[in-house]
Amino acid sequence: MSEKILSRNFGVKDSHTLKVYRETGGYTALAQALGREPAAILDEVKKSNLRGLGGAGFPTGMKWSFIPKNHSGPVYLVINADEGEPGTFKDRYLLERDPHALIEGMIIAARAIKSALGFVYIRGEYVEPWRRFTAAVREAYDAGYLGQGFDIVVHRGAGAYICGEETGLISSLEGKKGWPKVKPPFPAIKGAFGQPTIVNNVETICCVPHIINRGAAWFAGLGSKTQGGTRMYSVSGRVTTPGVYEESCAITLRELIERAGGVSGSGRLKAVVPGGSSAPILAAHEIDVVMDVDGLRNAGTMAGSAGVIVFDDTVSIPEALMVVARFYAHESCGQCTPCRESTGWIYKMCHRIVEGKGRKDDLDTILDVAKRGAGTTICAFYDGAVGPYISYIEKFRGEFEALCQR
Amino acid sequence: MSVQSIAFSTGQLAEVRRLQGLYPDKRGALLPVLHMAQDTFGYVSLEVEEYVASLFGLSPAHVHEVVTFYTLYFRQPRGRHVVAVCHNLSCHLAGAPLILAHLKERLGIDVGETTDDGRITLQAVECLCACEAAPMMQVDDRYEMNLTPDKVDRIVEALR
Numbered sequence: 001m002s003e004k005i006l007s008r009n010f011g012v013k014d015s016h017t018l019k020v021y022r023e024t025g026g027y028t029a030l031a032q033a034l035g036r037e038p039a040a041i042l043d044e045v046k047k048s049n050l051r052g053l054g055g056a057g058f059p060t061g062m063k064w065s066f067i068p069k070n071h072s073g074p075v076y077l078v079i080n081a082d083e084g085e086p087g088t089f090k091d092r093y094l095l096e097r098d099p100h101a102l103i104e105g106m107i108i109a110a111r112a113i114k115s116a117l118g119f120v121y122i123r124g125e126y127v128e129p130w131r132r133f134t135a136a137v138r139e140a141y142d143a144g145y146l147g148q149g150f151d152i153v154v155h156r157g158a159g160a161y162i163c164g165e166e167t168g169l170i171s172s173l174e175g176k177k178g179w180p181k182v183k184p185p186f187p188a189i190k191g192a193f194g195q196p197t198i199v200n201n202v203e204t205i206c207c208v209p210h211i212i213n214r215g216a217a218w219f220a221g222l223g224s225k226t227q228g229g230t231r232m233y234s235v236s237g238r239v240t241t242p243g244v245y246e247e248s249c250a251i252t253l254r255e256l257i258e259r260a261g262g263v264s265g266s267g268r269l270k271a272v273v274p275g276g277s278s279a280p281i282l283a284a285h286e287i288d289v290v291m292d293v294d295g296l297r298n299a300g301t302m303a304g305s306a307g308v309i310v311f312d313d314t315v316s317i318p319e320a321l322m323v324v325a326r327f328y329a330h331e332s333c334g335q336c337t338p339c340r341e342s343t344g345w346i347y348k349m350c351h352r353i354v355e356g357k358g359r360k361d362d363l364d365t366i367l368d369v370a371k372r373g374a375g376t377t378i379c380a381f382y383d384g385a386v387g388p389y390i391s392y393i394e395k396f397r398g399e400f401e402a403l404c405q406r
Numbered sequence: 407m408s409v410q411s412i413a414f415s416t417g418q419l420a421e422v423r424r425l426q427g428l429y430p431d432k433r434g435a436l437l438p439v440l441h442m443a444q445d446t447f448g449y450v451s452l453e454v455e456e457y458v459a460s461l462f463g464l465s466p467a468h469v470h471e472v473v474t475f476y477t478l479y480f481r482q483p484r485g486r487h488v489v490a491v492c493h494n495l496s497c498h499l500a501g502a503p504l505i506l507a508h509l510k511e512r513l514g515i516d517v518g519e520t521t522d523d524g525r526i527t528l529q530a531v532e533c534l535c536a537c538e539a540a541p542m543m544q545v546d547d548r549y550e551m552n553l554t555p556d557k558v559d560r561i562v563e564a565l566r
């Protein structure tokens with residue numbers, strides 16, 4: 001078991017308060033960072049091999065370095081706390097149990113990218129995390145950590161998965177419906193309110209104080225060769241003790257399932273979704289895979305948000321796909337034809353397959369539509385839907401065929 | 407609700423201006439102000455949209471487009487309590503369909519409906535990101551976790 005870094009205080013009483021945060025070493029990284037040049041902070045984060053923990057796994061230091069050097073206007077730091085990827089719940093824990101880590105990380109990140117204003121976009125349903133985080137921000141103002149050249153605005157969303165996509169989030173923050181925007185321009189060049197903007201996940205930024213305090217080499221050494229640090233894996237579905245598990249990025253999926261008490265239900269594993277519902281599914285024989293960005297990519301799936309959903313062998317794969325397809329049909333923002341149309345039709349087809357009214361050629365129709373639409377849309381939402389459509393059917397075709405009479 | 411009754415108090419108007427001032431462009435405060443409006447007026451009617459639009463110098467059409475995009479704004483009166491059952495994957499695996507069926511029967515309403523006494527609106531929603539405690543639901547501001555039909559009964563019973 002690896003050392004607990006991000007979750008070290010989760011069991012401590014009142015861990016969300018400034019008092020406890022300070023008692024456990026809080027805001028000491030900030031004191032150090034204030035004595036360093038922005039470029040030195042950025043360099044440290046680059047060397048730490050920290051990679052975005054929101055979904056795409058993009059190297060954080062590199063992202064920060066895309067802010068135009070000679071820009072004279074404002075630069076914004078936006079924290080993505082719109083956690084919505086099915087199977088993921090770790091940002092909720094961080095907001096509720098260690099909000100000051102996010103605040104400290106933000107102040108340090110803001111120094112590195114020379115930002116004076118940060119936004120924290122919290123999903124609308126997260127009322128309690130929003131209250132906790134807002135209270136922590138107030139404490140940080142009273143203690144003088146905020147308001148000295150860096151301010152934080154806490155923003156509540158209003159219910160829309162697509163606002164987790166960074167450009168959809170920015171649209172929403174600007175007071176519009178959460179429609180993603182065509183990239184380029186990337187947010188680092190032209191983001192919120194038309195200004196260079198860094199969008200980072202909650203957990204990503206919570207790593208920053210630790211990198212400053214204990215050094216890039218230490219952080220890099222916690223993980224795999226190409227991804228530093230530990231990661232908060234959300235484990236749910238058919239496991240004995242579902243929950244958040246902080247482990248090295250170099251852990252394997254098999255080990256992680258063991259950490260969560262092993263497979264429950266029948267006790268026999270059928271499949272695992274390794275990175276939130278948008279990650280292609282892995283069959284039981286594929287779980288000796290390293291859970292970092294590259295390990296999962298090489299296995300044909302993705303680390304995504306590290307939401308791990310375990311299926312025992314009593315789970316019906318077609319039924320699971322129907323549930324997943326319903327989600328994508330509901331959440332498509334409707335801008336792109338392939339996404340808007342296919343998500344709706346594919347859900348209907350999955351539904352009729354589960355009802356026993358499917359036809360054998362439905363399966364090829366779904367695969368064909370999914371494969372042709374992939375990569376043609378404004379944002380990665382549709383690719384995220386295509387992952388499950390294709391992998392569930394290709395890896396468990398027999399189960400679908402058994403339900404299709406005609 | 408008559409059109410005249412749709413107005414924030416002086417204190418609320420000050421809060422609207424404070425929120426607007428937090429963003430580089432005051433429009434950024436639209437979602438928070440819509441939350442405020444819903445809390446104050448019960449739901450976001452076309453009249454409320456028009457009122458909020460006037461506070462931002464936006465067209466009512468823009469506000470309507472925004473309101474209809476998000477799931478947390480109600481465009482019709484809702485019950486005094488909103489019970490939103492998650493039916494996404496982890497909750498489904500843990501028995502969400504059973505929980506939903508139980509609630510429908512007990513309340514005598516379908517998903518999307520409100521009980522005749524105006525007490526409860528029932529919803530089925532996508533992942534609320536508390537899958538470790540599946541099956542779960544949101545009751546107003548609260549997450550209710552690790553549900554069983556018995557537990558659901560107790561929770562619903564306590565809603566007045």
Ligand SMILES: Cc1cc2nc3c(=O)[nH]c(=O)nc-3n(C[C@H](O)[C@H](O)[C@H](O)COP(=O)(O)O)c2cc1C
Pocket residue numbers: 051052053054055056057058060080081082083084085161162163164165166167199200201202204205379380381384
């Ligand atoms: C459909 C979709 C949904 C997403 N949802 C989230 C989310 O809920 N939280 C998050 O941090 N990132 C989410 N992302 C990823 C963001 O677009 C973005 O890459 C991320 O917030 C960047 O932060 P990071 O580099 O720290 O990971 C989503 C992406 C897509 C395409």
Ligand code: SF4
Pocket residue numbers: 162179180331332333334335336337339340377378379380381382
């Ligand atoms: S891919 Fe889907 S969610 Fe993304 S912009 Fe297009 S329609 Fe919207």
Ligand code: FES
Pocket residue numbers: 086087088492493494495496497498532533534535536537538540542
């Ligand atoms: S699936 Fe229900 S909370 Fe995630």
